[in-house]
Amino acid sequence: MTFRVDLxxxxxxxxxxxxxxxxxAYYSEEKGLIKSGLPKQILIIDPIDGSRGAKIGFPSCVVSVGVAKYKETVKLKDIFIGCILDxxxxxxxxxxxxxxxxxFDGEKELEVSFSKNRSLDSLCWSLEITGRPSKPIFDLLGELVDRSSLAGGVFTLASTCYSxxxxxxxxxxxxVDIGNRMLKEFPHLRPEFLKAGKGAVVGLFPYDIAAVSLIAKEAGCIITDAYGRGLDDTLMTNSAExxxxxxxxxxxxxxxxxxxxxxxxxxKELKKSECYKGESN
Incomplete structure (x- = not known):
């Protein structure tokens, strides 16, 4: 869904x-791929990651820009500069x-600082549900929400980069964003994804991760897909399902x-349950 603030x-x-x-060249959410002259570089831009926050004045919204050398097939591993601004x-x-x-906070450089928590019971985390069907996601992650919500904290910030x-x-x-794995494992949920996405499957697109993946990895954060696999081969100029x-x-x-x-x-447990048994890949 596109808001006026996005346009x-x-x-x-x-x-x-x-x-x-x-x-x-640049590639963005609304414009797609735009080329000028003979480009040597390409910007992967999300002008506002967190449009819902931006339109109500909530802080979970950022500008995200990743830079790669221009070529016909740009992948996440080709991004060599990432910048995100609140x-x-x-x-x-x-x-x-x-x-x-x-x-940086203005001109002042701050230290990268990770929390020391390693426990799921006190996990302080952000869960992405925007445009995803909430019931199957909570069927899978509900126990973790219950385990962590009191001693830790569960947030839905509607911005991957901000989170x-x-x-x-x-x-x-x-x-955590398990939406795409949920659809792959249980393709019968596609109508629910289309309903939640108002006619389209909504998920994590290349412009959502172009800058933040590099920044997080360079800082020492561990970042993969929901199977635990690397994201390096994700195409940066393809927003297809x-x-x-x-x-x-x-x-x-x-x-x-x-x-x-x-x-x-x-x-594994869901695949054995009556609601999901026989419907999985």
Whole structure:
């Protein structure tokens, strides 16, 4: 779903780039792939990740830009610069491949700081449900929500970039988006995904992860899909349904492993349940 604030932000990006007359390509949520001249680089841009927060003045909204050398098939592993800027304050997250990640509050550099929590019982995490059918997601993750909601905390911030960058500030321990794995494992849920997405399957698109994946990994965060597999081969200029991803990010290998093991176990249990038995891949 596109809000007016998204269209305004996209137009600001278009004007900013076109005014400079630079040979450049960019790919964004609303515009798709735009090329000018003979581009040597491509920007993967989400002008507003967290549109729902932006339109009500809630802080969970950012600008996200990833940079790669231009070629016909750009993948996540080709992103060599990532930058994310909070829209409601001066926090900026920046990384260059192989050079680590930096966090700035205005001109002041801050330390990357992970929480020390490694327990699911006190997990402080963000769960993505926007445009996904909530019932099957809570069928799988409901136990983890119940385990962690009191001693830790469960948030639905509707912004992948905002959520994962809060791990780098030590505010959150993890971020989880199982939507795409849920659809792959249980394809009979497709009508529910279409209903929740108002006629389209909604999930994690390339512009959602282009910058934040590099920044998180350079900072030392563990980030994979919801199977525990790498995301490096994700195509950056393809927003088709078959390129939608799932994602689990955590503050450490140990906690990431705990979360993936929990998800794997719950998928096995769901496949044996009466509601899901015989309908899975």
């Amino acid at each position: 305004v932000a996209e137009e600001v990006v278009r004007k900013f780039i076109s005014k400079r007359g630079t040979d450049l 829209l409601m304050d001066d926090l900026c997250f920046y990384a260059e491949r192989g050079k680590g990640a930096s966090v 994962i960058t809060r791990i780098l500030r030590g505010q959150l321990d993890a971020f 078959d390129n939608i991803q799932s994602l689990v990010a955590a503050n450490s290998k140990a906690l990431h492993r705990e979360i993936i093991d929990f998800i794997d176990l719950k998928f």
